[in-house]
Amino acid sequence: MILKGRVWKFGDDISTDLIAPGRYFHLRSNLDEFVKHVLEDANPDFAGRVKPGDFVVGGKNFGLGSSREHAPLLIKMAGVSAVVAKSVARIFFRNAINIGLPVLICDTDPLPDGALLEADLANGQLQVLPKGRRIEFSPLPDVMLRILQDGGLVDHIKKNKGFGLADQGGDVR
């Protein structure tokens, strides 16, 4: 699968409080409103100007903090095709894959803000367009890849009647 869009560059340690601020807690069951505030405290222009297909590009430890799945969910609802970061916090990583938002781990220093970017999920490569750097990203662990390919954890479980890891006791029938 090929993803294409502009880079929205963020720094290190983008917390779930920056992505989905606690002061909008009352909007957690009204995500169409909440999405208007996604990443607001990190970049106030982002929510209003992000285009379908764009990439959220962070530094290290992206998504640290709370378990709120609303964080990756709002990023996805905003139209973002993937999160690209040097490293991702554990719970955010699971949550993003579980709701079908790809997470690409690589060196993000060569990705300038506003650049047009193409990601080839099958060959694990990113390229700055038109003729910029090519960067390889780390493959996802197999279990996460399978969940992502099925469109997220709910669909994965329904399709496989379990984790699709029968060899590891993943069959929950």
Next chain:
Amino acid sequence: MAETLVKGIIEKKAGRTVEAGEIVVVDVDLCYLQDGTGPLTVRQVEKLGADRLVDPERVAVFIDHASPSCHKSLSNDHVTLRDFTRKTGARLYDVGDGVCHQVACEELVKPGQIVIGADSHTCMGGALGALATGMGSTDVAVIMAHGKTWLRVPETLRIHLSGSFKDWVGAKDLILHLIGQIGADGATYRALEFCGTGVTNLTMEDRLTIANMAVECGAKAGLFPSDDTTREYLKSLGREGDYSPVPSGDGPADEEMEIDLGSLEPTVSLPHTVDNTKPVGEVLGLPIQQVVVGTCTNGREGDLALLAKFLRGKKVHPNTRLLIIPASRRVYLNALKEGTMEVLIRAGAAIISPTCGPCMGVHAGILGDGERCLSTQNRNFKGRMGNPESEIYLASPAVAAATALRGCIADPREVL
């Protein structure tokens, strides 16, 4: 004995030996959710098409984040959760019962269990020797419907503790110091395991504070062996039957560190990341408008009693306000019985019913523009307490007490 504490727990569940890095699917002994993550979890359970929970006894629902509700949409979320527990038979802990992690440790978590909560500080259960960790709503929905989850067996960062704390230095200083040393991602995907002679000098309250903040350096879990202290704690709650020993591992860990408890100083975490730590001596005198003592991190009987020791017969500084939030109904009652609450109220503190409240910026202590708060909570991210134009400093109850009396960040050793 297994190589590491965390491997021992997983191996017992899986019925075979496991290696770090391997993916295992395990039965989950207990899962819980709260009013921030719960409504989405309920919607995901519906999407999974599960018409019943695999075992409602193993599912607990907590209304603790906006508790009592401060907004009609949150009241409606609470209605959704209460209806869900009535329909499914899951346990309900409602307004006033306490913060999920505290109540879970008081009533539900047992040594050796695998516990998954839809809240990042679920790792607090590691104090009891359980593999407890936070996940999101969809993972927890799958556990509720099917009873299982997948885990990557974590590597272990083993921390050998020795010695005992100096006066007015405690568990919060230890964990802030550690996070400052290794960084906010210093243990990502790994388990912290505490062992050594220093562990026997830590009370269960100390262990709960330390395990609670394991996630602040990225760890999947923060584990203590289950020992005599664990047994005594469970006995004090009438749960001696829930005790079982969980030993420290005897094999190599991914990385080992040593900390002498006696070498630690009162430590403060500065805005806007938890790993931005300094000894209190470097931030003395900074004016603080709000002091919060409470939350799942430091809202227990010992924390409040320590605070009362400082505040007895004195008054909170006129330029600051002191908010106290007992972590649970049990804590609140015990503090009342011990006379702690009267001391604190007479000193000028405002007592808030058990809730997460201001710690995650929903209600009961939102900061104004330019205000600074010193809190015993676990996070100081920008905007965490409801206002990105404010600052949060993290510290122990002793530093909080000294700060409340002086109206600025103060060293407890100079105040008492």
